[in-house]
Amino acid sequence: MPRVSVSTLSNQFYCEMQVHLARTHSLRTESVELAAGAAGHAAFEAEAEEISPEEITRAITAGEPLELVEMPLSAELHGVRLVGRADRIHLEGRRARLVLEFKFSGRRELFPSHVVQVEAYGRMLEANSFNTERLLHCVAVLPRGRKVTDGLAADIAARALAAAGEGLSAIDNRAPTGQPDPLAGLTFRRVDDEAFGLWVFRHHRARAERDLAWALQYWSGQRAPEGTVSRGKCKACPFNAANLCDAAKAPPDGRYAVKRTEGRYGVLHVVQPSVAKR
Numbered sequence: 248m249p250r251v252s253v254s255t256l257s258n259q260f261y262c263e264m265q266v267h268l269a270r271t272h273s274l275r276t277e278s279v280e281l282a283a284g285a286a287g288h289a290a291f292e293a294e295a296e297e298i299s300p301e302e303i304t305r306a307i308t309a310g311e312p313l314e315l316v317e318m319p320l321s322a323e324l325h326g327v328r329l330v331g332r333a334d335r336i337h338l339e340g341r342r343a344r345l346v347l348e349f350k351f352s353g354r355r356e357l358f359p360s361h362v363v364q365v366e367a368y369g370r371m372l373e374a375n376s377f378n379t380e381r382l383l384h385c386v387a388v389l390p391r392g393r394k395v396t397d398g399l400a401a402d403i404a405a406r407a408l409a410a411a412g413e414g415l416s417a418i419d420n421r422a423p424t425g426q427p428d429p430l431a432g433l434t435f436r437r438v439d440d441e442a443f444g445l446w447v448f449r450h451h452r453a454r455a456e457r458d459l460a461w462a463l464q465y466w467s468g469q470r471a472p473e474g475t476v477s478r479g480k481c482k483a484c485p486f487n488a489a490n491l492c493d494a495a496k497a498p499p500d501g502r503y504a505v506k507r508t509e510g511r512y513g514v515l516h517v518v519q520p521s522v523a524k525r
């Protein structure tokens with residue numbers, strides 16, 4: 248059975264061809280976004296206390312509230328094993344209340360890949376017999392390099408729950424043709440703080456199912472990978488800079504640094520413009 252991580256699956260909503268080329272070529276990329284994300288997540292994890300699987304099971308059985316950081320999840324969906332670690336999940340016994348994902352970016356914006364990532368965790372919680380009827384999703388975007396203070400994650404979770412308490416209306420169930428747009432018809436509440444931006448929305452099984460079914464068709468071999476139609480994405484694409492994509496819609500940014508390492512398994516190393524030496 249194919250095994251796919253949630254982050255890889257969500258990247259299909261940026262450009263599926265990039266995901267495909269990453270499987271078929273050895274290419275390493277360096278970017279400010281990747282480095283900021285790794286540092287920010289490490290800081291959030293450092294705040295958490297370790298808890299054993301037995302303690303988690305006991306608390307869930309007792310119906311106690313739990314706030315879990317980096318909770319591993321796994322589920323078989325459409326013939327594919329989906330695996331991932333949610334940044335933060337709030338449970339009350341077997342009721343899933345909140346899925347929270349942190350993004351570290353210079354752009355305070357909600358992207359389709361963000362929505363699919365939390366939808367996937369919601370769907371995996373369902374597959375693991377958690378009740379998701381009142382599940383909320385929250386995507387928190389923090390600026391790159393932001394110093395993470397104690398309790399910031401808890402503050403963000405509280406703000407998300409309060410925002411949802413002010414009301415979220417129904418969402419659109421239109422069936423898609425081709426690649427679905429996870430943002431189309433999504434009703435959310437946005438909170439802007441000096442330190443972060445938040446998007447809060449409800450888990451909706453039909454929407455999650457629609458988005459995941461499309462993405463998993465690629466992994467189960469039902470269709471070929473689709474390239475983005477965005478010229479801007481192709482211009483900024485490291486696979487395009489390395490001349491690996493036949494589906495590119497625009498030439499690559501000429502400032503990319505590309506070098507090929509020597510050896511039996513030659514690896515292409517692509518440095519994105521923001522960190523490339525000019």
Ligand code: SF4
Pocket residue numbers: 262263264265268474475480481482484485486487492493494495496
């Ligand atoms: S060049 Fe464009 S279509 Fe090809 S992988 Fe990159 S972003 Fe996708």
